[in-house]
Amino acid sequence: MKMKPEKNQVTWAITIFFLSIAIMLAYYVIFNGISVVKTLSKVIDSLSGIIIGVIIAFVLIPLTDGIERKIVIPIYHMRGYDISRSTNANSKKRKQARKISVTITMIIFLFVIYSLFRIIIPELIDSIKQIVRKFPEYEKQINEESQLLFESNSIEVQNFINSQLDRSYVSLSEFLQEKLMPLVPSVDSFFKMASQGVFSIIKVLFDLVVGLIVAIYVLNSKEVFSTRGKKIAYALFREEFANEVVGGFRFIGDVFEGFVGGKLVDSVIIGIICYIGCVLLKLDYPLLISVIVGVTNIIPFFGPYIGGAIGAMLLLITPVKALIFLVFIIILQQFDGNILGPAILGNSTGLSSFWVLFSITFFGGMWGIVGWLVGVPIFAVIYAFISRITNILLSKKELSVDTNDYDNLAYIENKEYKTLTDEHNDKYNAHKEVGMVTKLYHNGRDKVKNVVEKIKKKDKPEEK
Known part of the structure; x- marks a missing residue:
C-alpha cells in the first residue's frame, strides 16, 4: 500500500x-x-559591463521607440507593409524595422558622445591650462592680501598668526615624515601600481565595449525579455500573484526609464543654461564650470551643492565673481527644482524629500558614486513594494488603505476608527491633552469629512 x-x-x-x-x-x-558585502562587490564588478549596457539601453529606449513609431513604421506603411500590429505574417518586417531603429539610435548616440568629447575636452584642457598659468598670479595676490592683513593688525595679532603658522608647519612636517613617507611605494610596488592602472584602463574600455553590445541587444530584443519573463511568472505562480509580479516589473522599468533618462536630460539642460549664464555674467572658465555643474546635477539632492561649491572654489581668487556665481547657481537650482525638474521627471519616483535624502545617504554609503546615482530609483521600487504589500494586507482585513485615515487615529476597535480628539477614547494611551487650535482643527476636519461622505451617499443611485 x-x-x-x-x-x-x-x-x-x-x-x-x-x-x-x-x-x-x-x-x-x-x-x-x-x-x-565583498562577494556582492565582486559580483557587481564582474557584471559592470552588463550594468552599463542596461543603463544605456534604458536611456535610449524612448529614442528608439520614437524613431520606430514616427519614422520607420510610416515608411514601411507607405511601402504597403502594416507592421504596427504584431502578426506572424509581418514578423520578419518588424524585426527589420527594429534593427533599423536600433542602428539609427546607436549612430545618433555615438555621434552625440563624439561631438561632446570633440568640443568639450579641448575647452576643458584650455581652462585647466589657464588655471595653471595663472597660479603664480593667484599666489602673488594671496601674498599681497596676507601682507595687507598683517599691516592692518597689531603686532600681537601678527605674532599669534606667525606662531600658528609655525605650529602648523611642524605638524605638517611630522605628518609627511611619519605618516606619508612610509606610504610612498618602492620601485617594485610602483611598477605594480602602474600595471594595475593599465589593467584598470583596459577593463574600463572593455566594459564600455561590452556595455554598447549589451545595449544593442537589449534594445533589439526588449519585447523578448518581457515576453519570456511573463511566461515564467505565469508558469511558477498563481494567476493573481503572477499579475502582481508582472505589474511590479513593469513599474520597475517605468521608474528607472523615467528617472535615469529624465535626470540626464535635465542635467544637460542645466549645464547649457549654466554655460549661457556664465558667459553673460563674464565669469572665468564658463565651459569647465558648466560641465561640473551639469555632471554633478545628476546626483539628486547633493549634486547642486557639490557643483556650486567646486565652481565657487575655481572663482574664489576673485571673491566678487565667486559670490555672483553662487547667487546665479542658487537661482538656477531653484528653477530646476521647482519648474524644470518636475516638468521633465514628474513624479517618477513618488518619494518625499526625506526618503530621497535617506536613499542617497544609504546607497551612497554602500556603493559610493554609483549609489548616489541609482539609489533613488532603487529605493522608490522598495518603497512602492512595501506600500503595495501593506495595502493588500489592509484590504484583506477590510481596513482602509487611505493614509489620511490614520492621521488622527488613536486605535481601531471592531474595525471602527477611534480618533485622538475623542475624549472618550482612553485605551492604549490614546487620551491626551491637546491644544484648543489642534482640537478645533481635527473636529472641523472630521465634520467636513462626515458631510462629504453624506453627500456621496446621496449621489449614489438607489438599488431597485
Missing part, C-alpha cells in the same frame, strides 16, 4: 524547507556580513 501525502502536508513541507533556507541565509549574513 503506497502512502500518498496530503496537500496540506506537502505545503507545510515546502514552507519548512524554504524557511530553513531563509534562517540559514540570515545567520550567514549576520555573522559573515563583511564577506557577503
Whole structure:
C-alpha cells in the first residue's frame, strides 16, 4: 500500500524547507556580513559591463521607440507593409524595422558622445591650462592680501598668526615624515601600481565595449525579455500573484526609464543654461564650470551643492565673481527644482524629500558614486513594494488603505476608527491633552469629512 501525502502536508513541507533556507541565509549574513558585502562587490564588478549596457539601453529606449513609431513604421506603411500590429505574417518586417531603429539610435548616440568629447575636452584642457598659468598670479595676490592683513593688525595679532603658522608647519612636517613617507611605494610596488592602472584602463574600455553590445541587444530584443519573463511568472505562480509580479516589473522599468533618462536630460539642460549664464555674467572658465555643474546635477539632492561649491572654489581668487556665481547657481537650482525638474521627471519616483535624502545617504554609503546615482530609483521600487504589500494586507482585513485615515487615529476597535480628539477614547494611551487650535482643527476636519461622505451617499443611485 503506497502512502500518498496530503496537500496540506506537502505545503507545510515546502514552507519548512524554504524557511530553513531563509534562517540559514540570515545567520550567514549576520555573522559573515563583511564577506557577503565583498562577494556582492565582486559580483557587481564582474557584471559592470552588463550594468552599463542596461543603463544605456534604458536611456535610449524612448529614442528608439520614437524613431520606430514616427519614422520607420510610416515608411514601411507607405511601402504597403502594416507592421504596427504584431502578426506572424509581418514578423520578419518588424524585426527589420527594429534593427533599423536600433542602428539609427546607436549612430545618433555615438555621434552625440563624439561631438561632446570633440568640443568639450579641448575647452576643458584650455581652462585647466589657464588655471595653471595663472597660479603664480593667484599666489602673488594671496601674498599681497596676507601682507595687507598683517599691516592692518597689531603686532600681537601678527605674532599669534606667525606662531600658528609655525605650529602648523611642524605638524605638517611630522605628518609627511611619519605618516606619508612610509606610504610612498618602492620601485617594485610602483611598477605594480602602474600595471594595475593599465589593467584598470583596459577593463574600463572593455566594459564600455561590452556595455554598447549589451545595449544593442537589449534594445533589439526588449519585447523578448518581457515576453519570456511573463511566461515564467505565469508558469511558477498563481494567476493573481503572477499579475502582481508582472505589474511590479513593469513599474520597475517605468521608474528607472523615467528617472535615469529624465535626470540626464535635465542635467544637460542645466549645464547649457549654466554655460549661457556664465558667459553673460563674464565669469572665468564658463565651459569647465558648466560641465561640473551639469555632471554633478545628476546626483539628486547633493549634486547642486557639490557643483556650486567646486565652481565657487575655481572663482574664489576673485571673491566678487565667486559670490555672483553662487547667487546665479542658487537661482538656477531653484528653477530646476521647482519648474524644470518636475516638468521633465514628474513624479517618477513618488518619494518625499526625506526618503530621497535617506536613499542617497544609504546607497551612497554602500556603493559610493554609483549609489548616489541609482539609489533613488532603487529605493522608490522598495518603497512602492512595501506600500503595495501593506495595502493588500489592509484590504484583506477590510481596513482602509487611505493614509489620511490614520492621521488622527488613536486605535481601531471592531474595525471602527477611534480618533485622538475623542475624549472618550482612553485605551492604549490614546487620551491626551491637546491644544484648543489642534482640537478645533481635527473636529472641523472630521465634520467636513462626515458631510462629504453624506453627500456621496446621496449621489449614489438607489438599488431597485
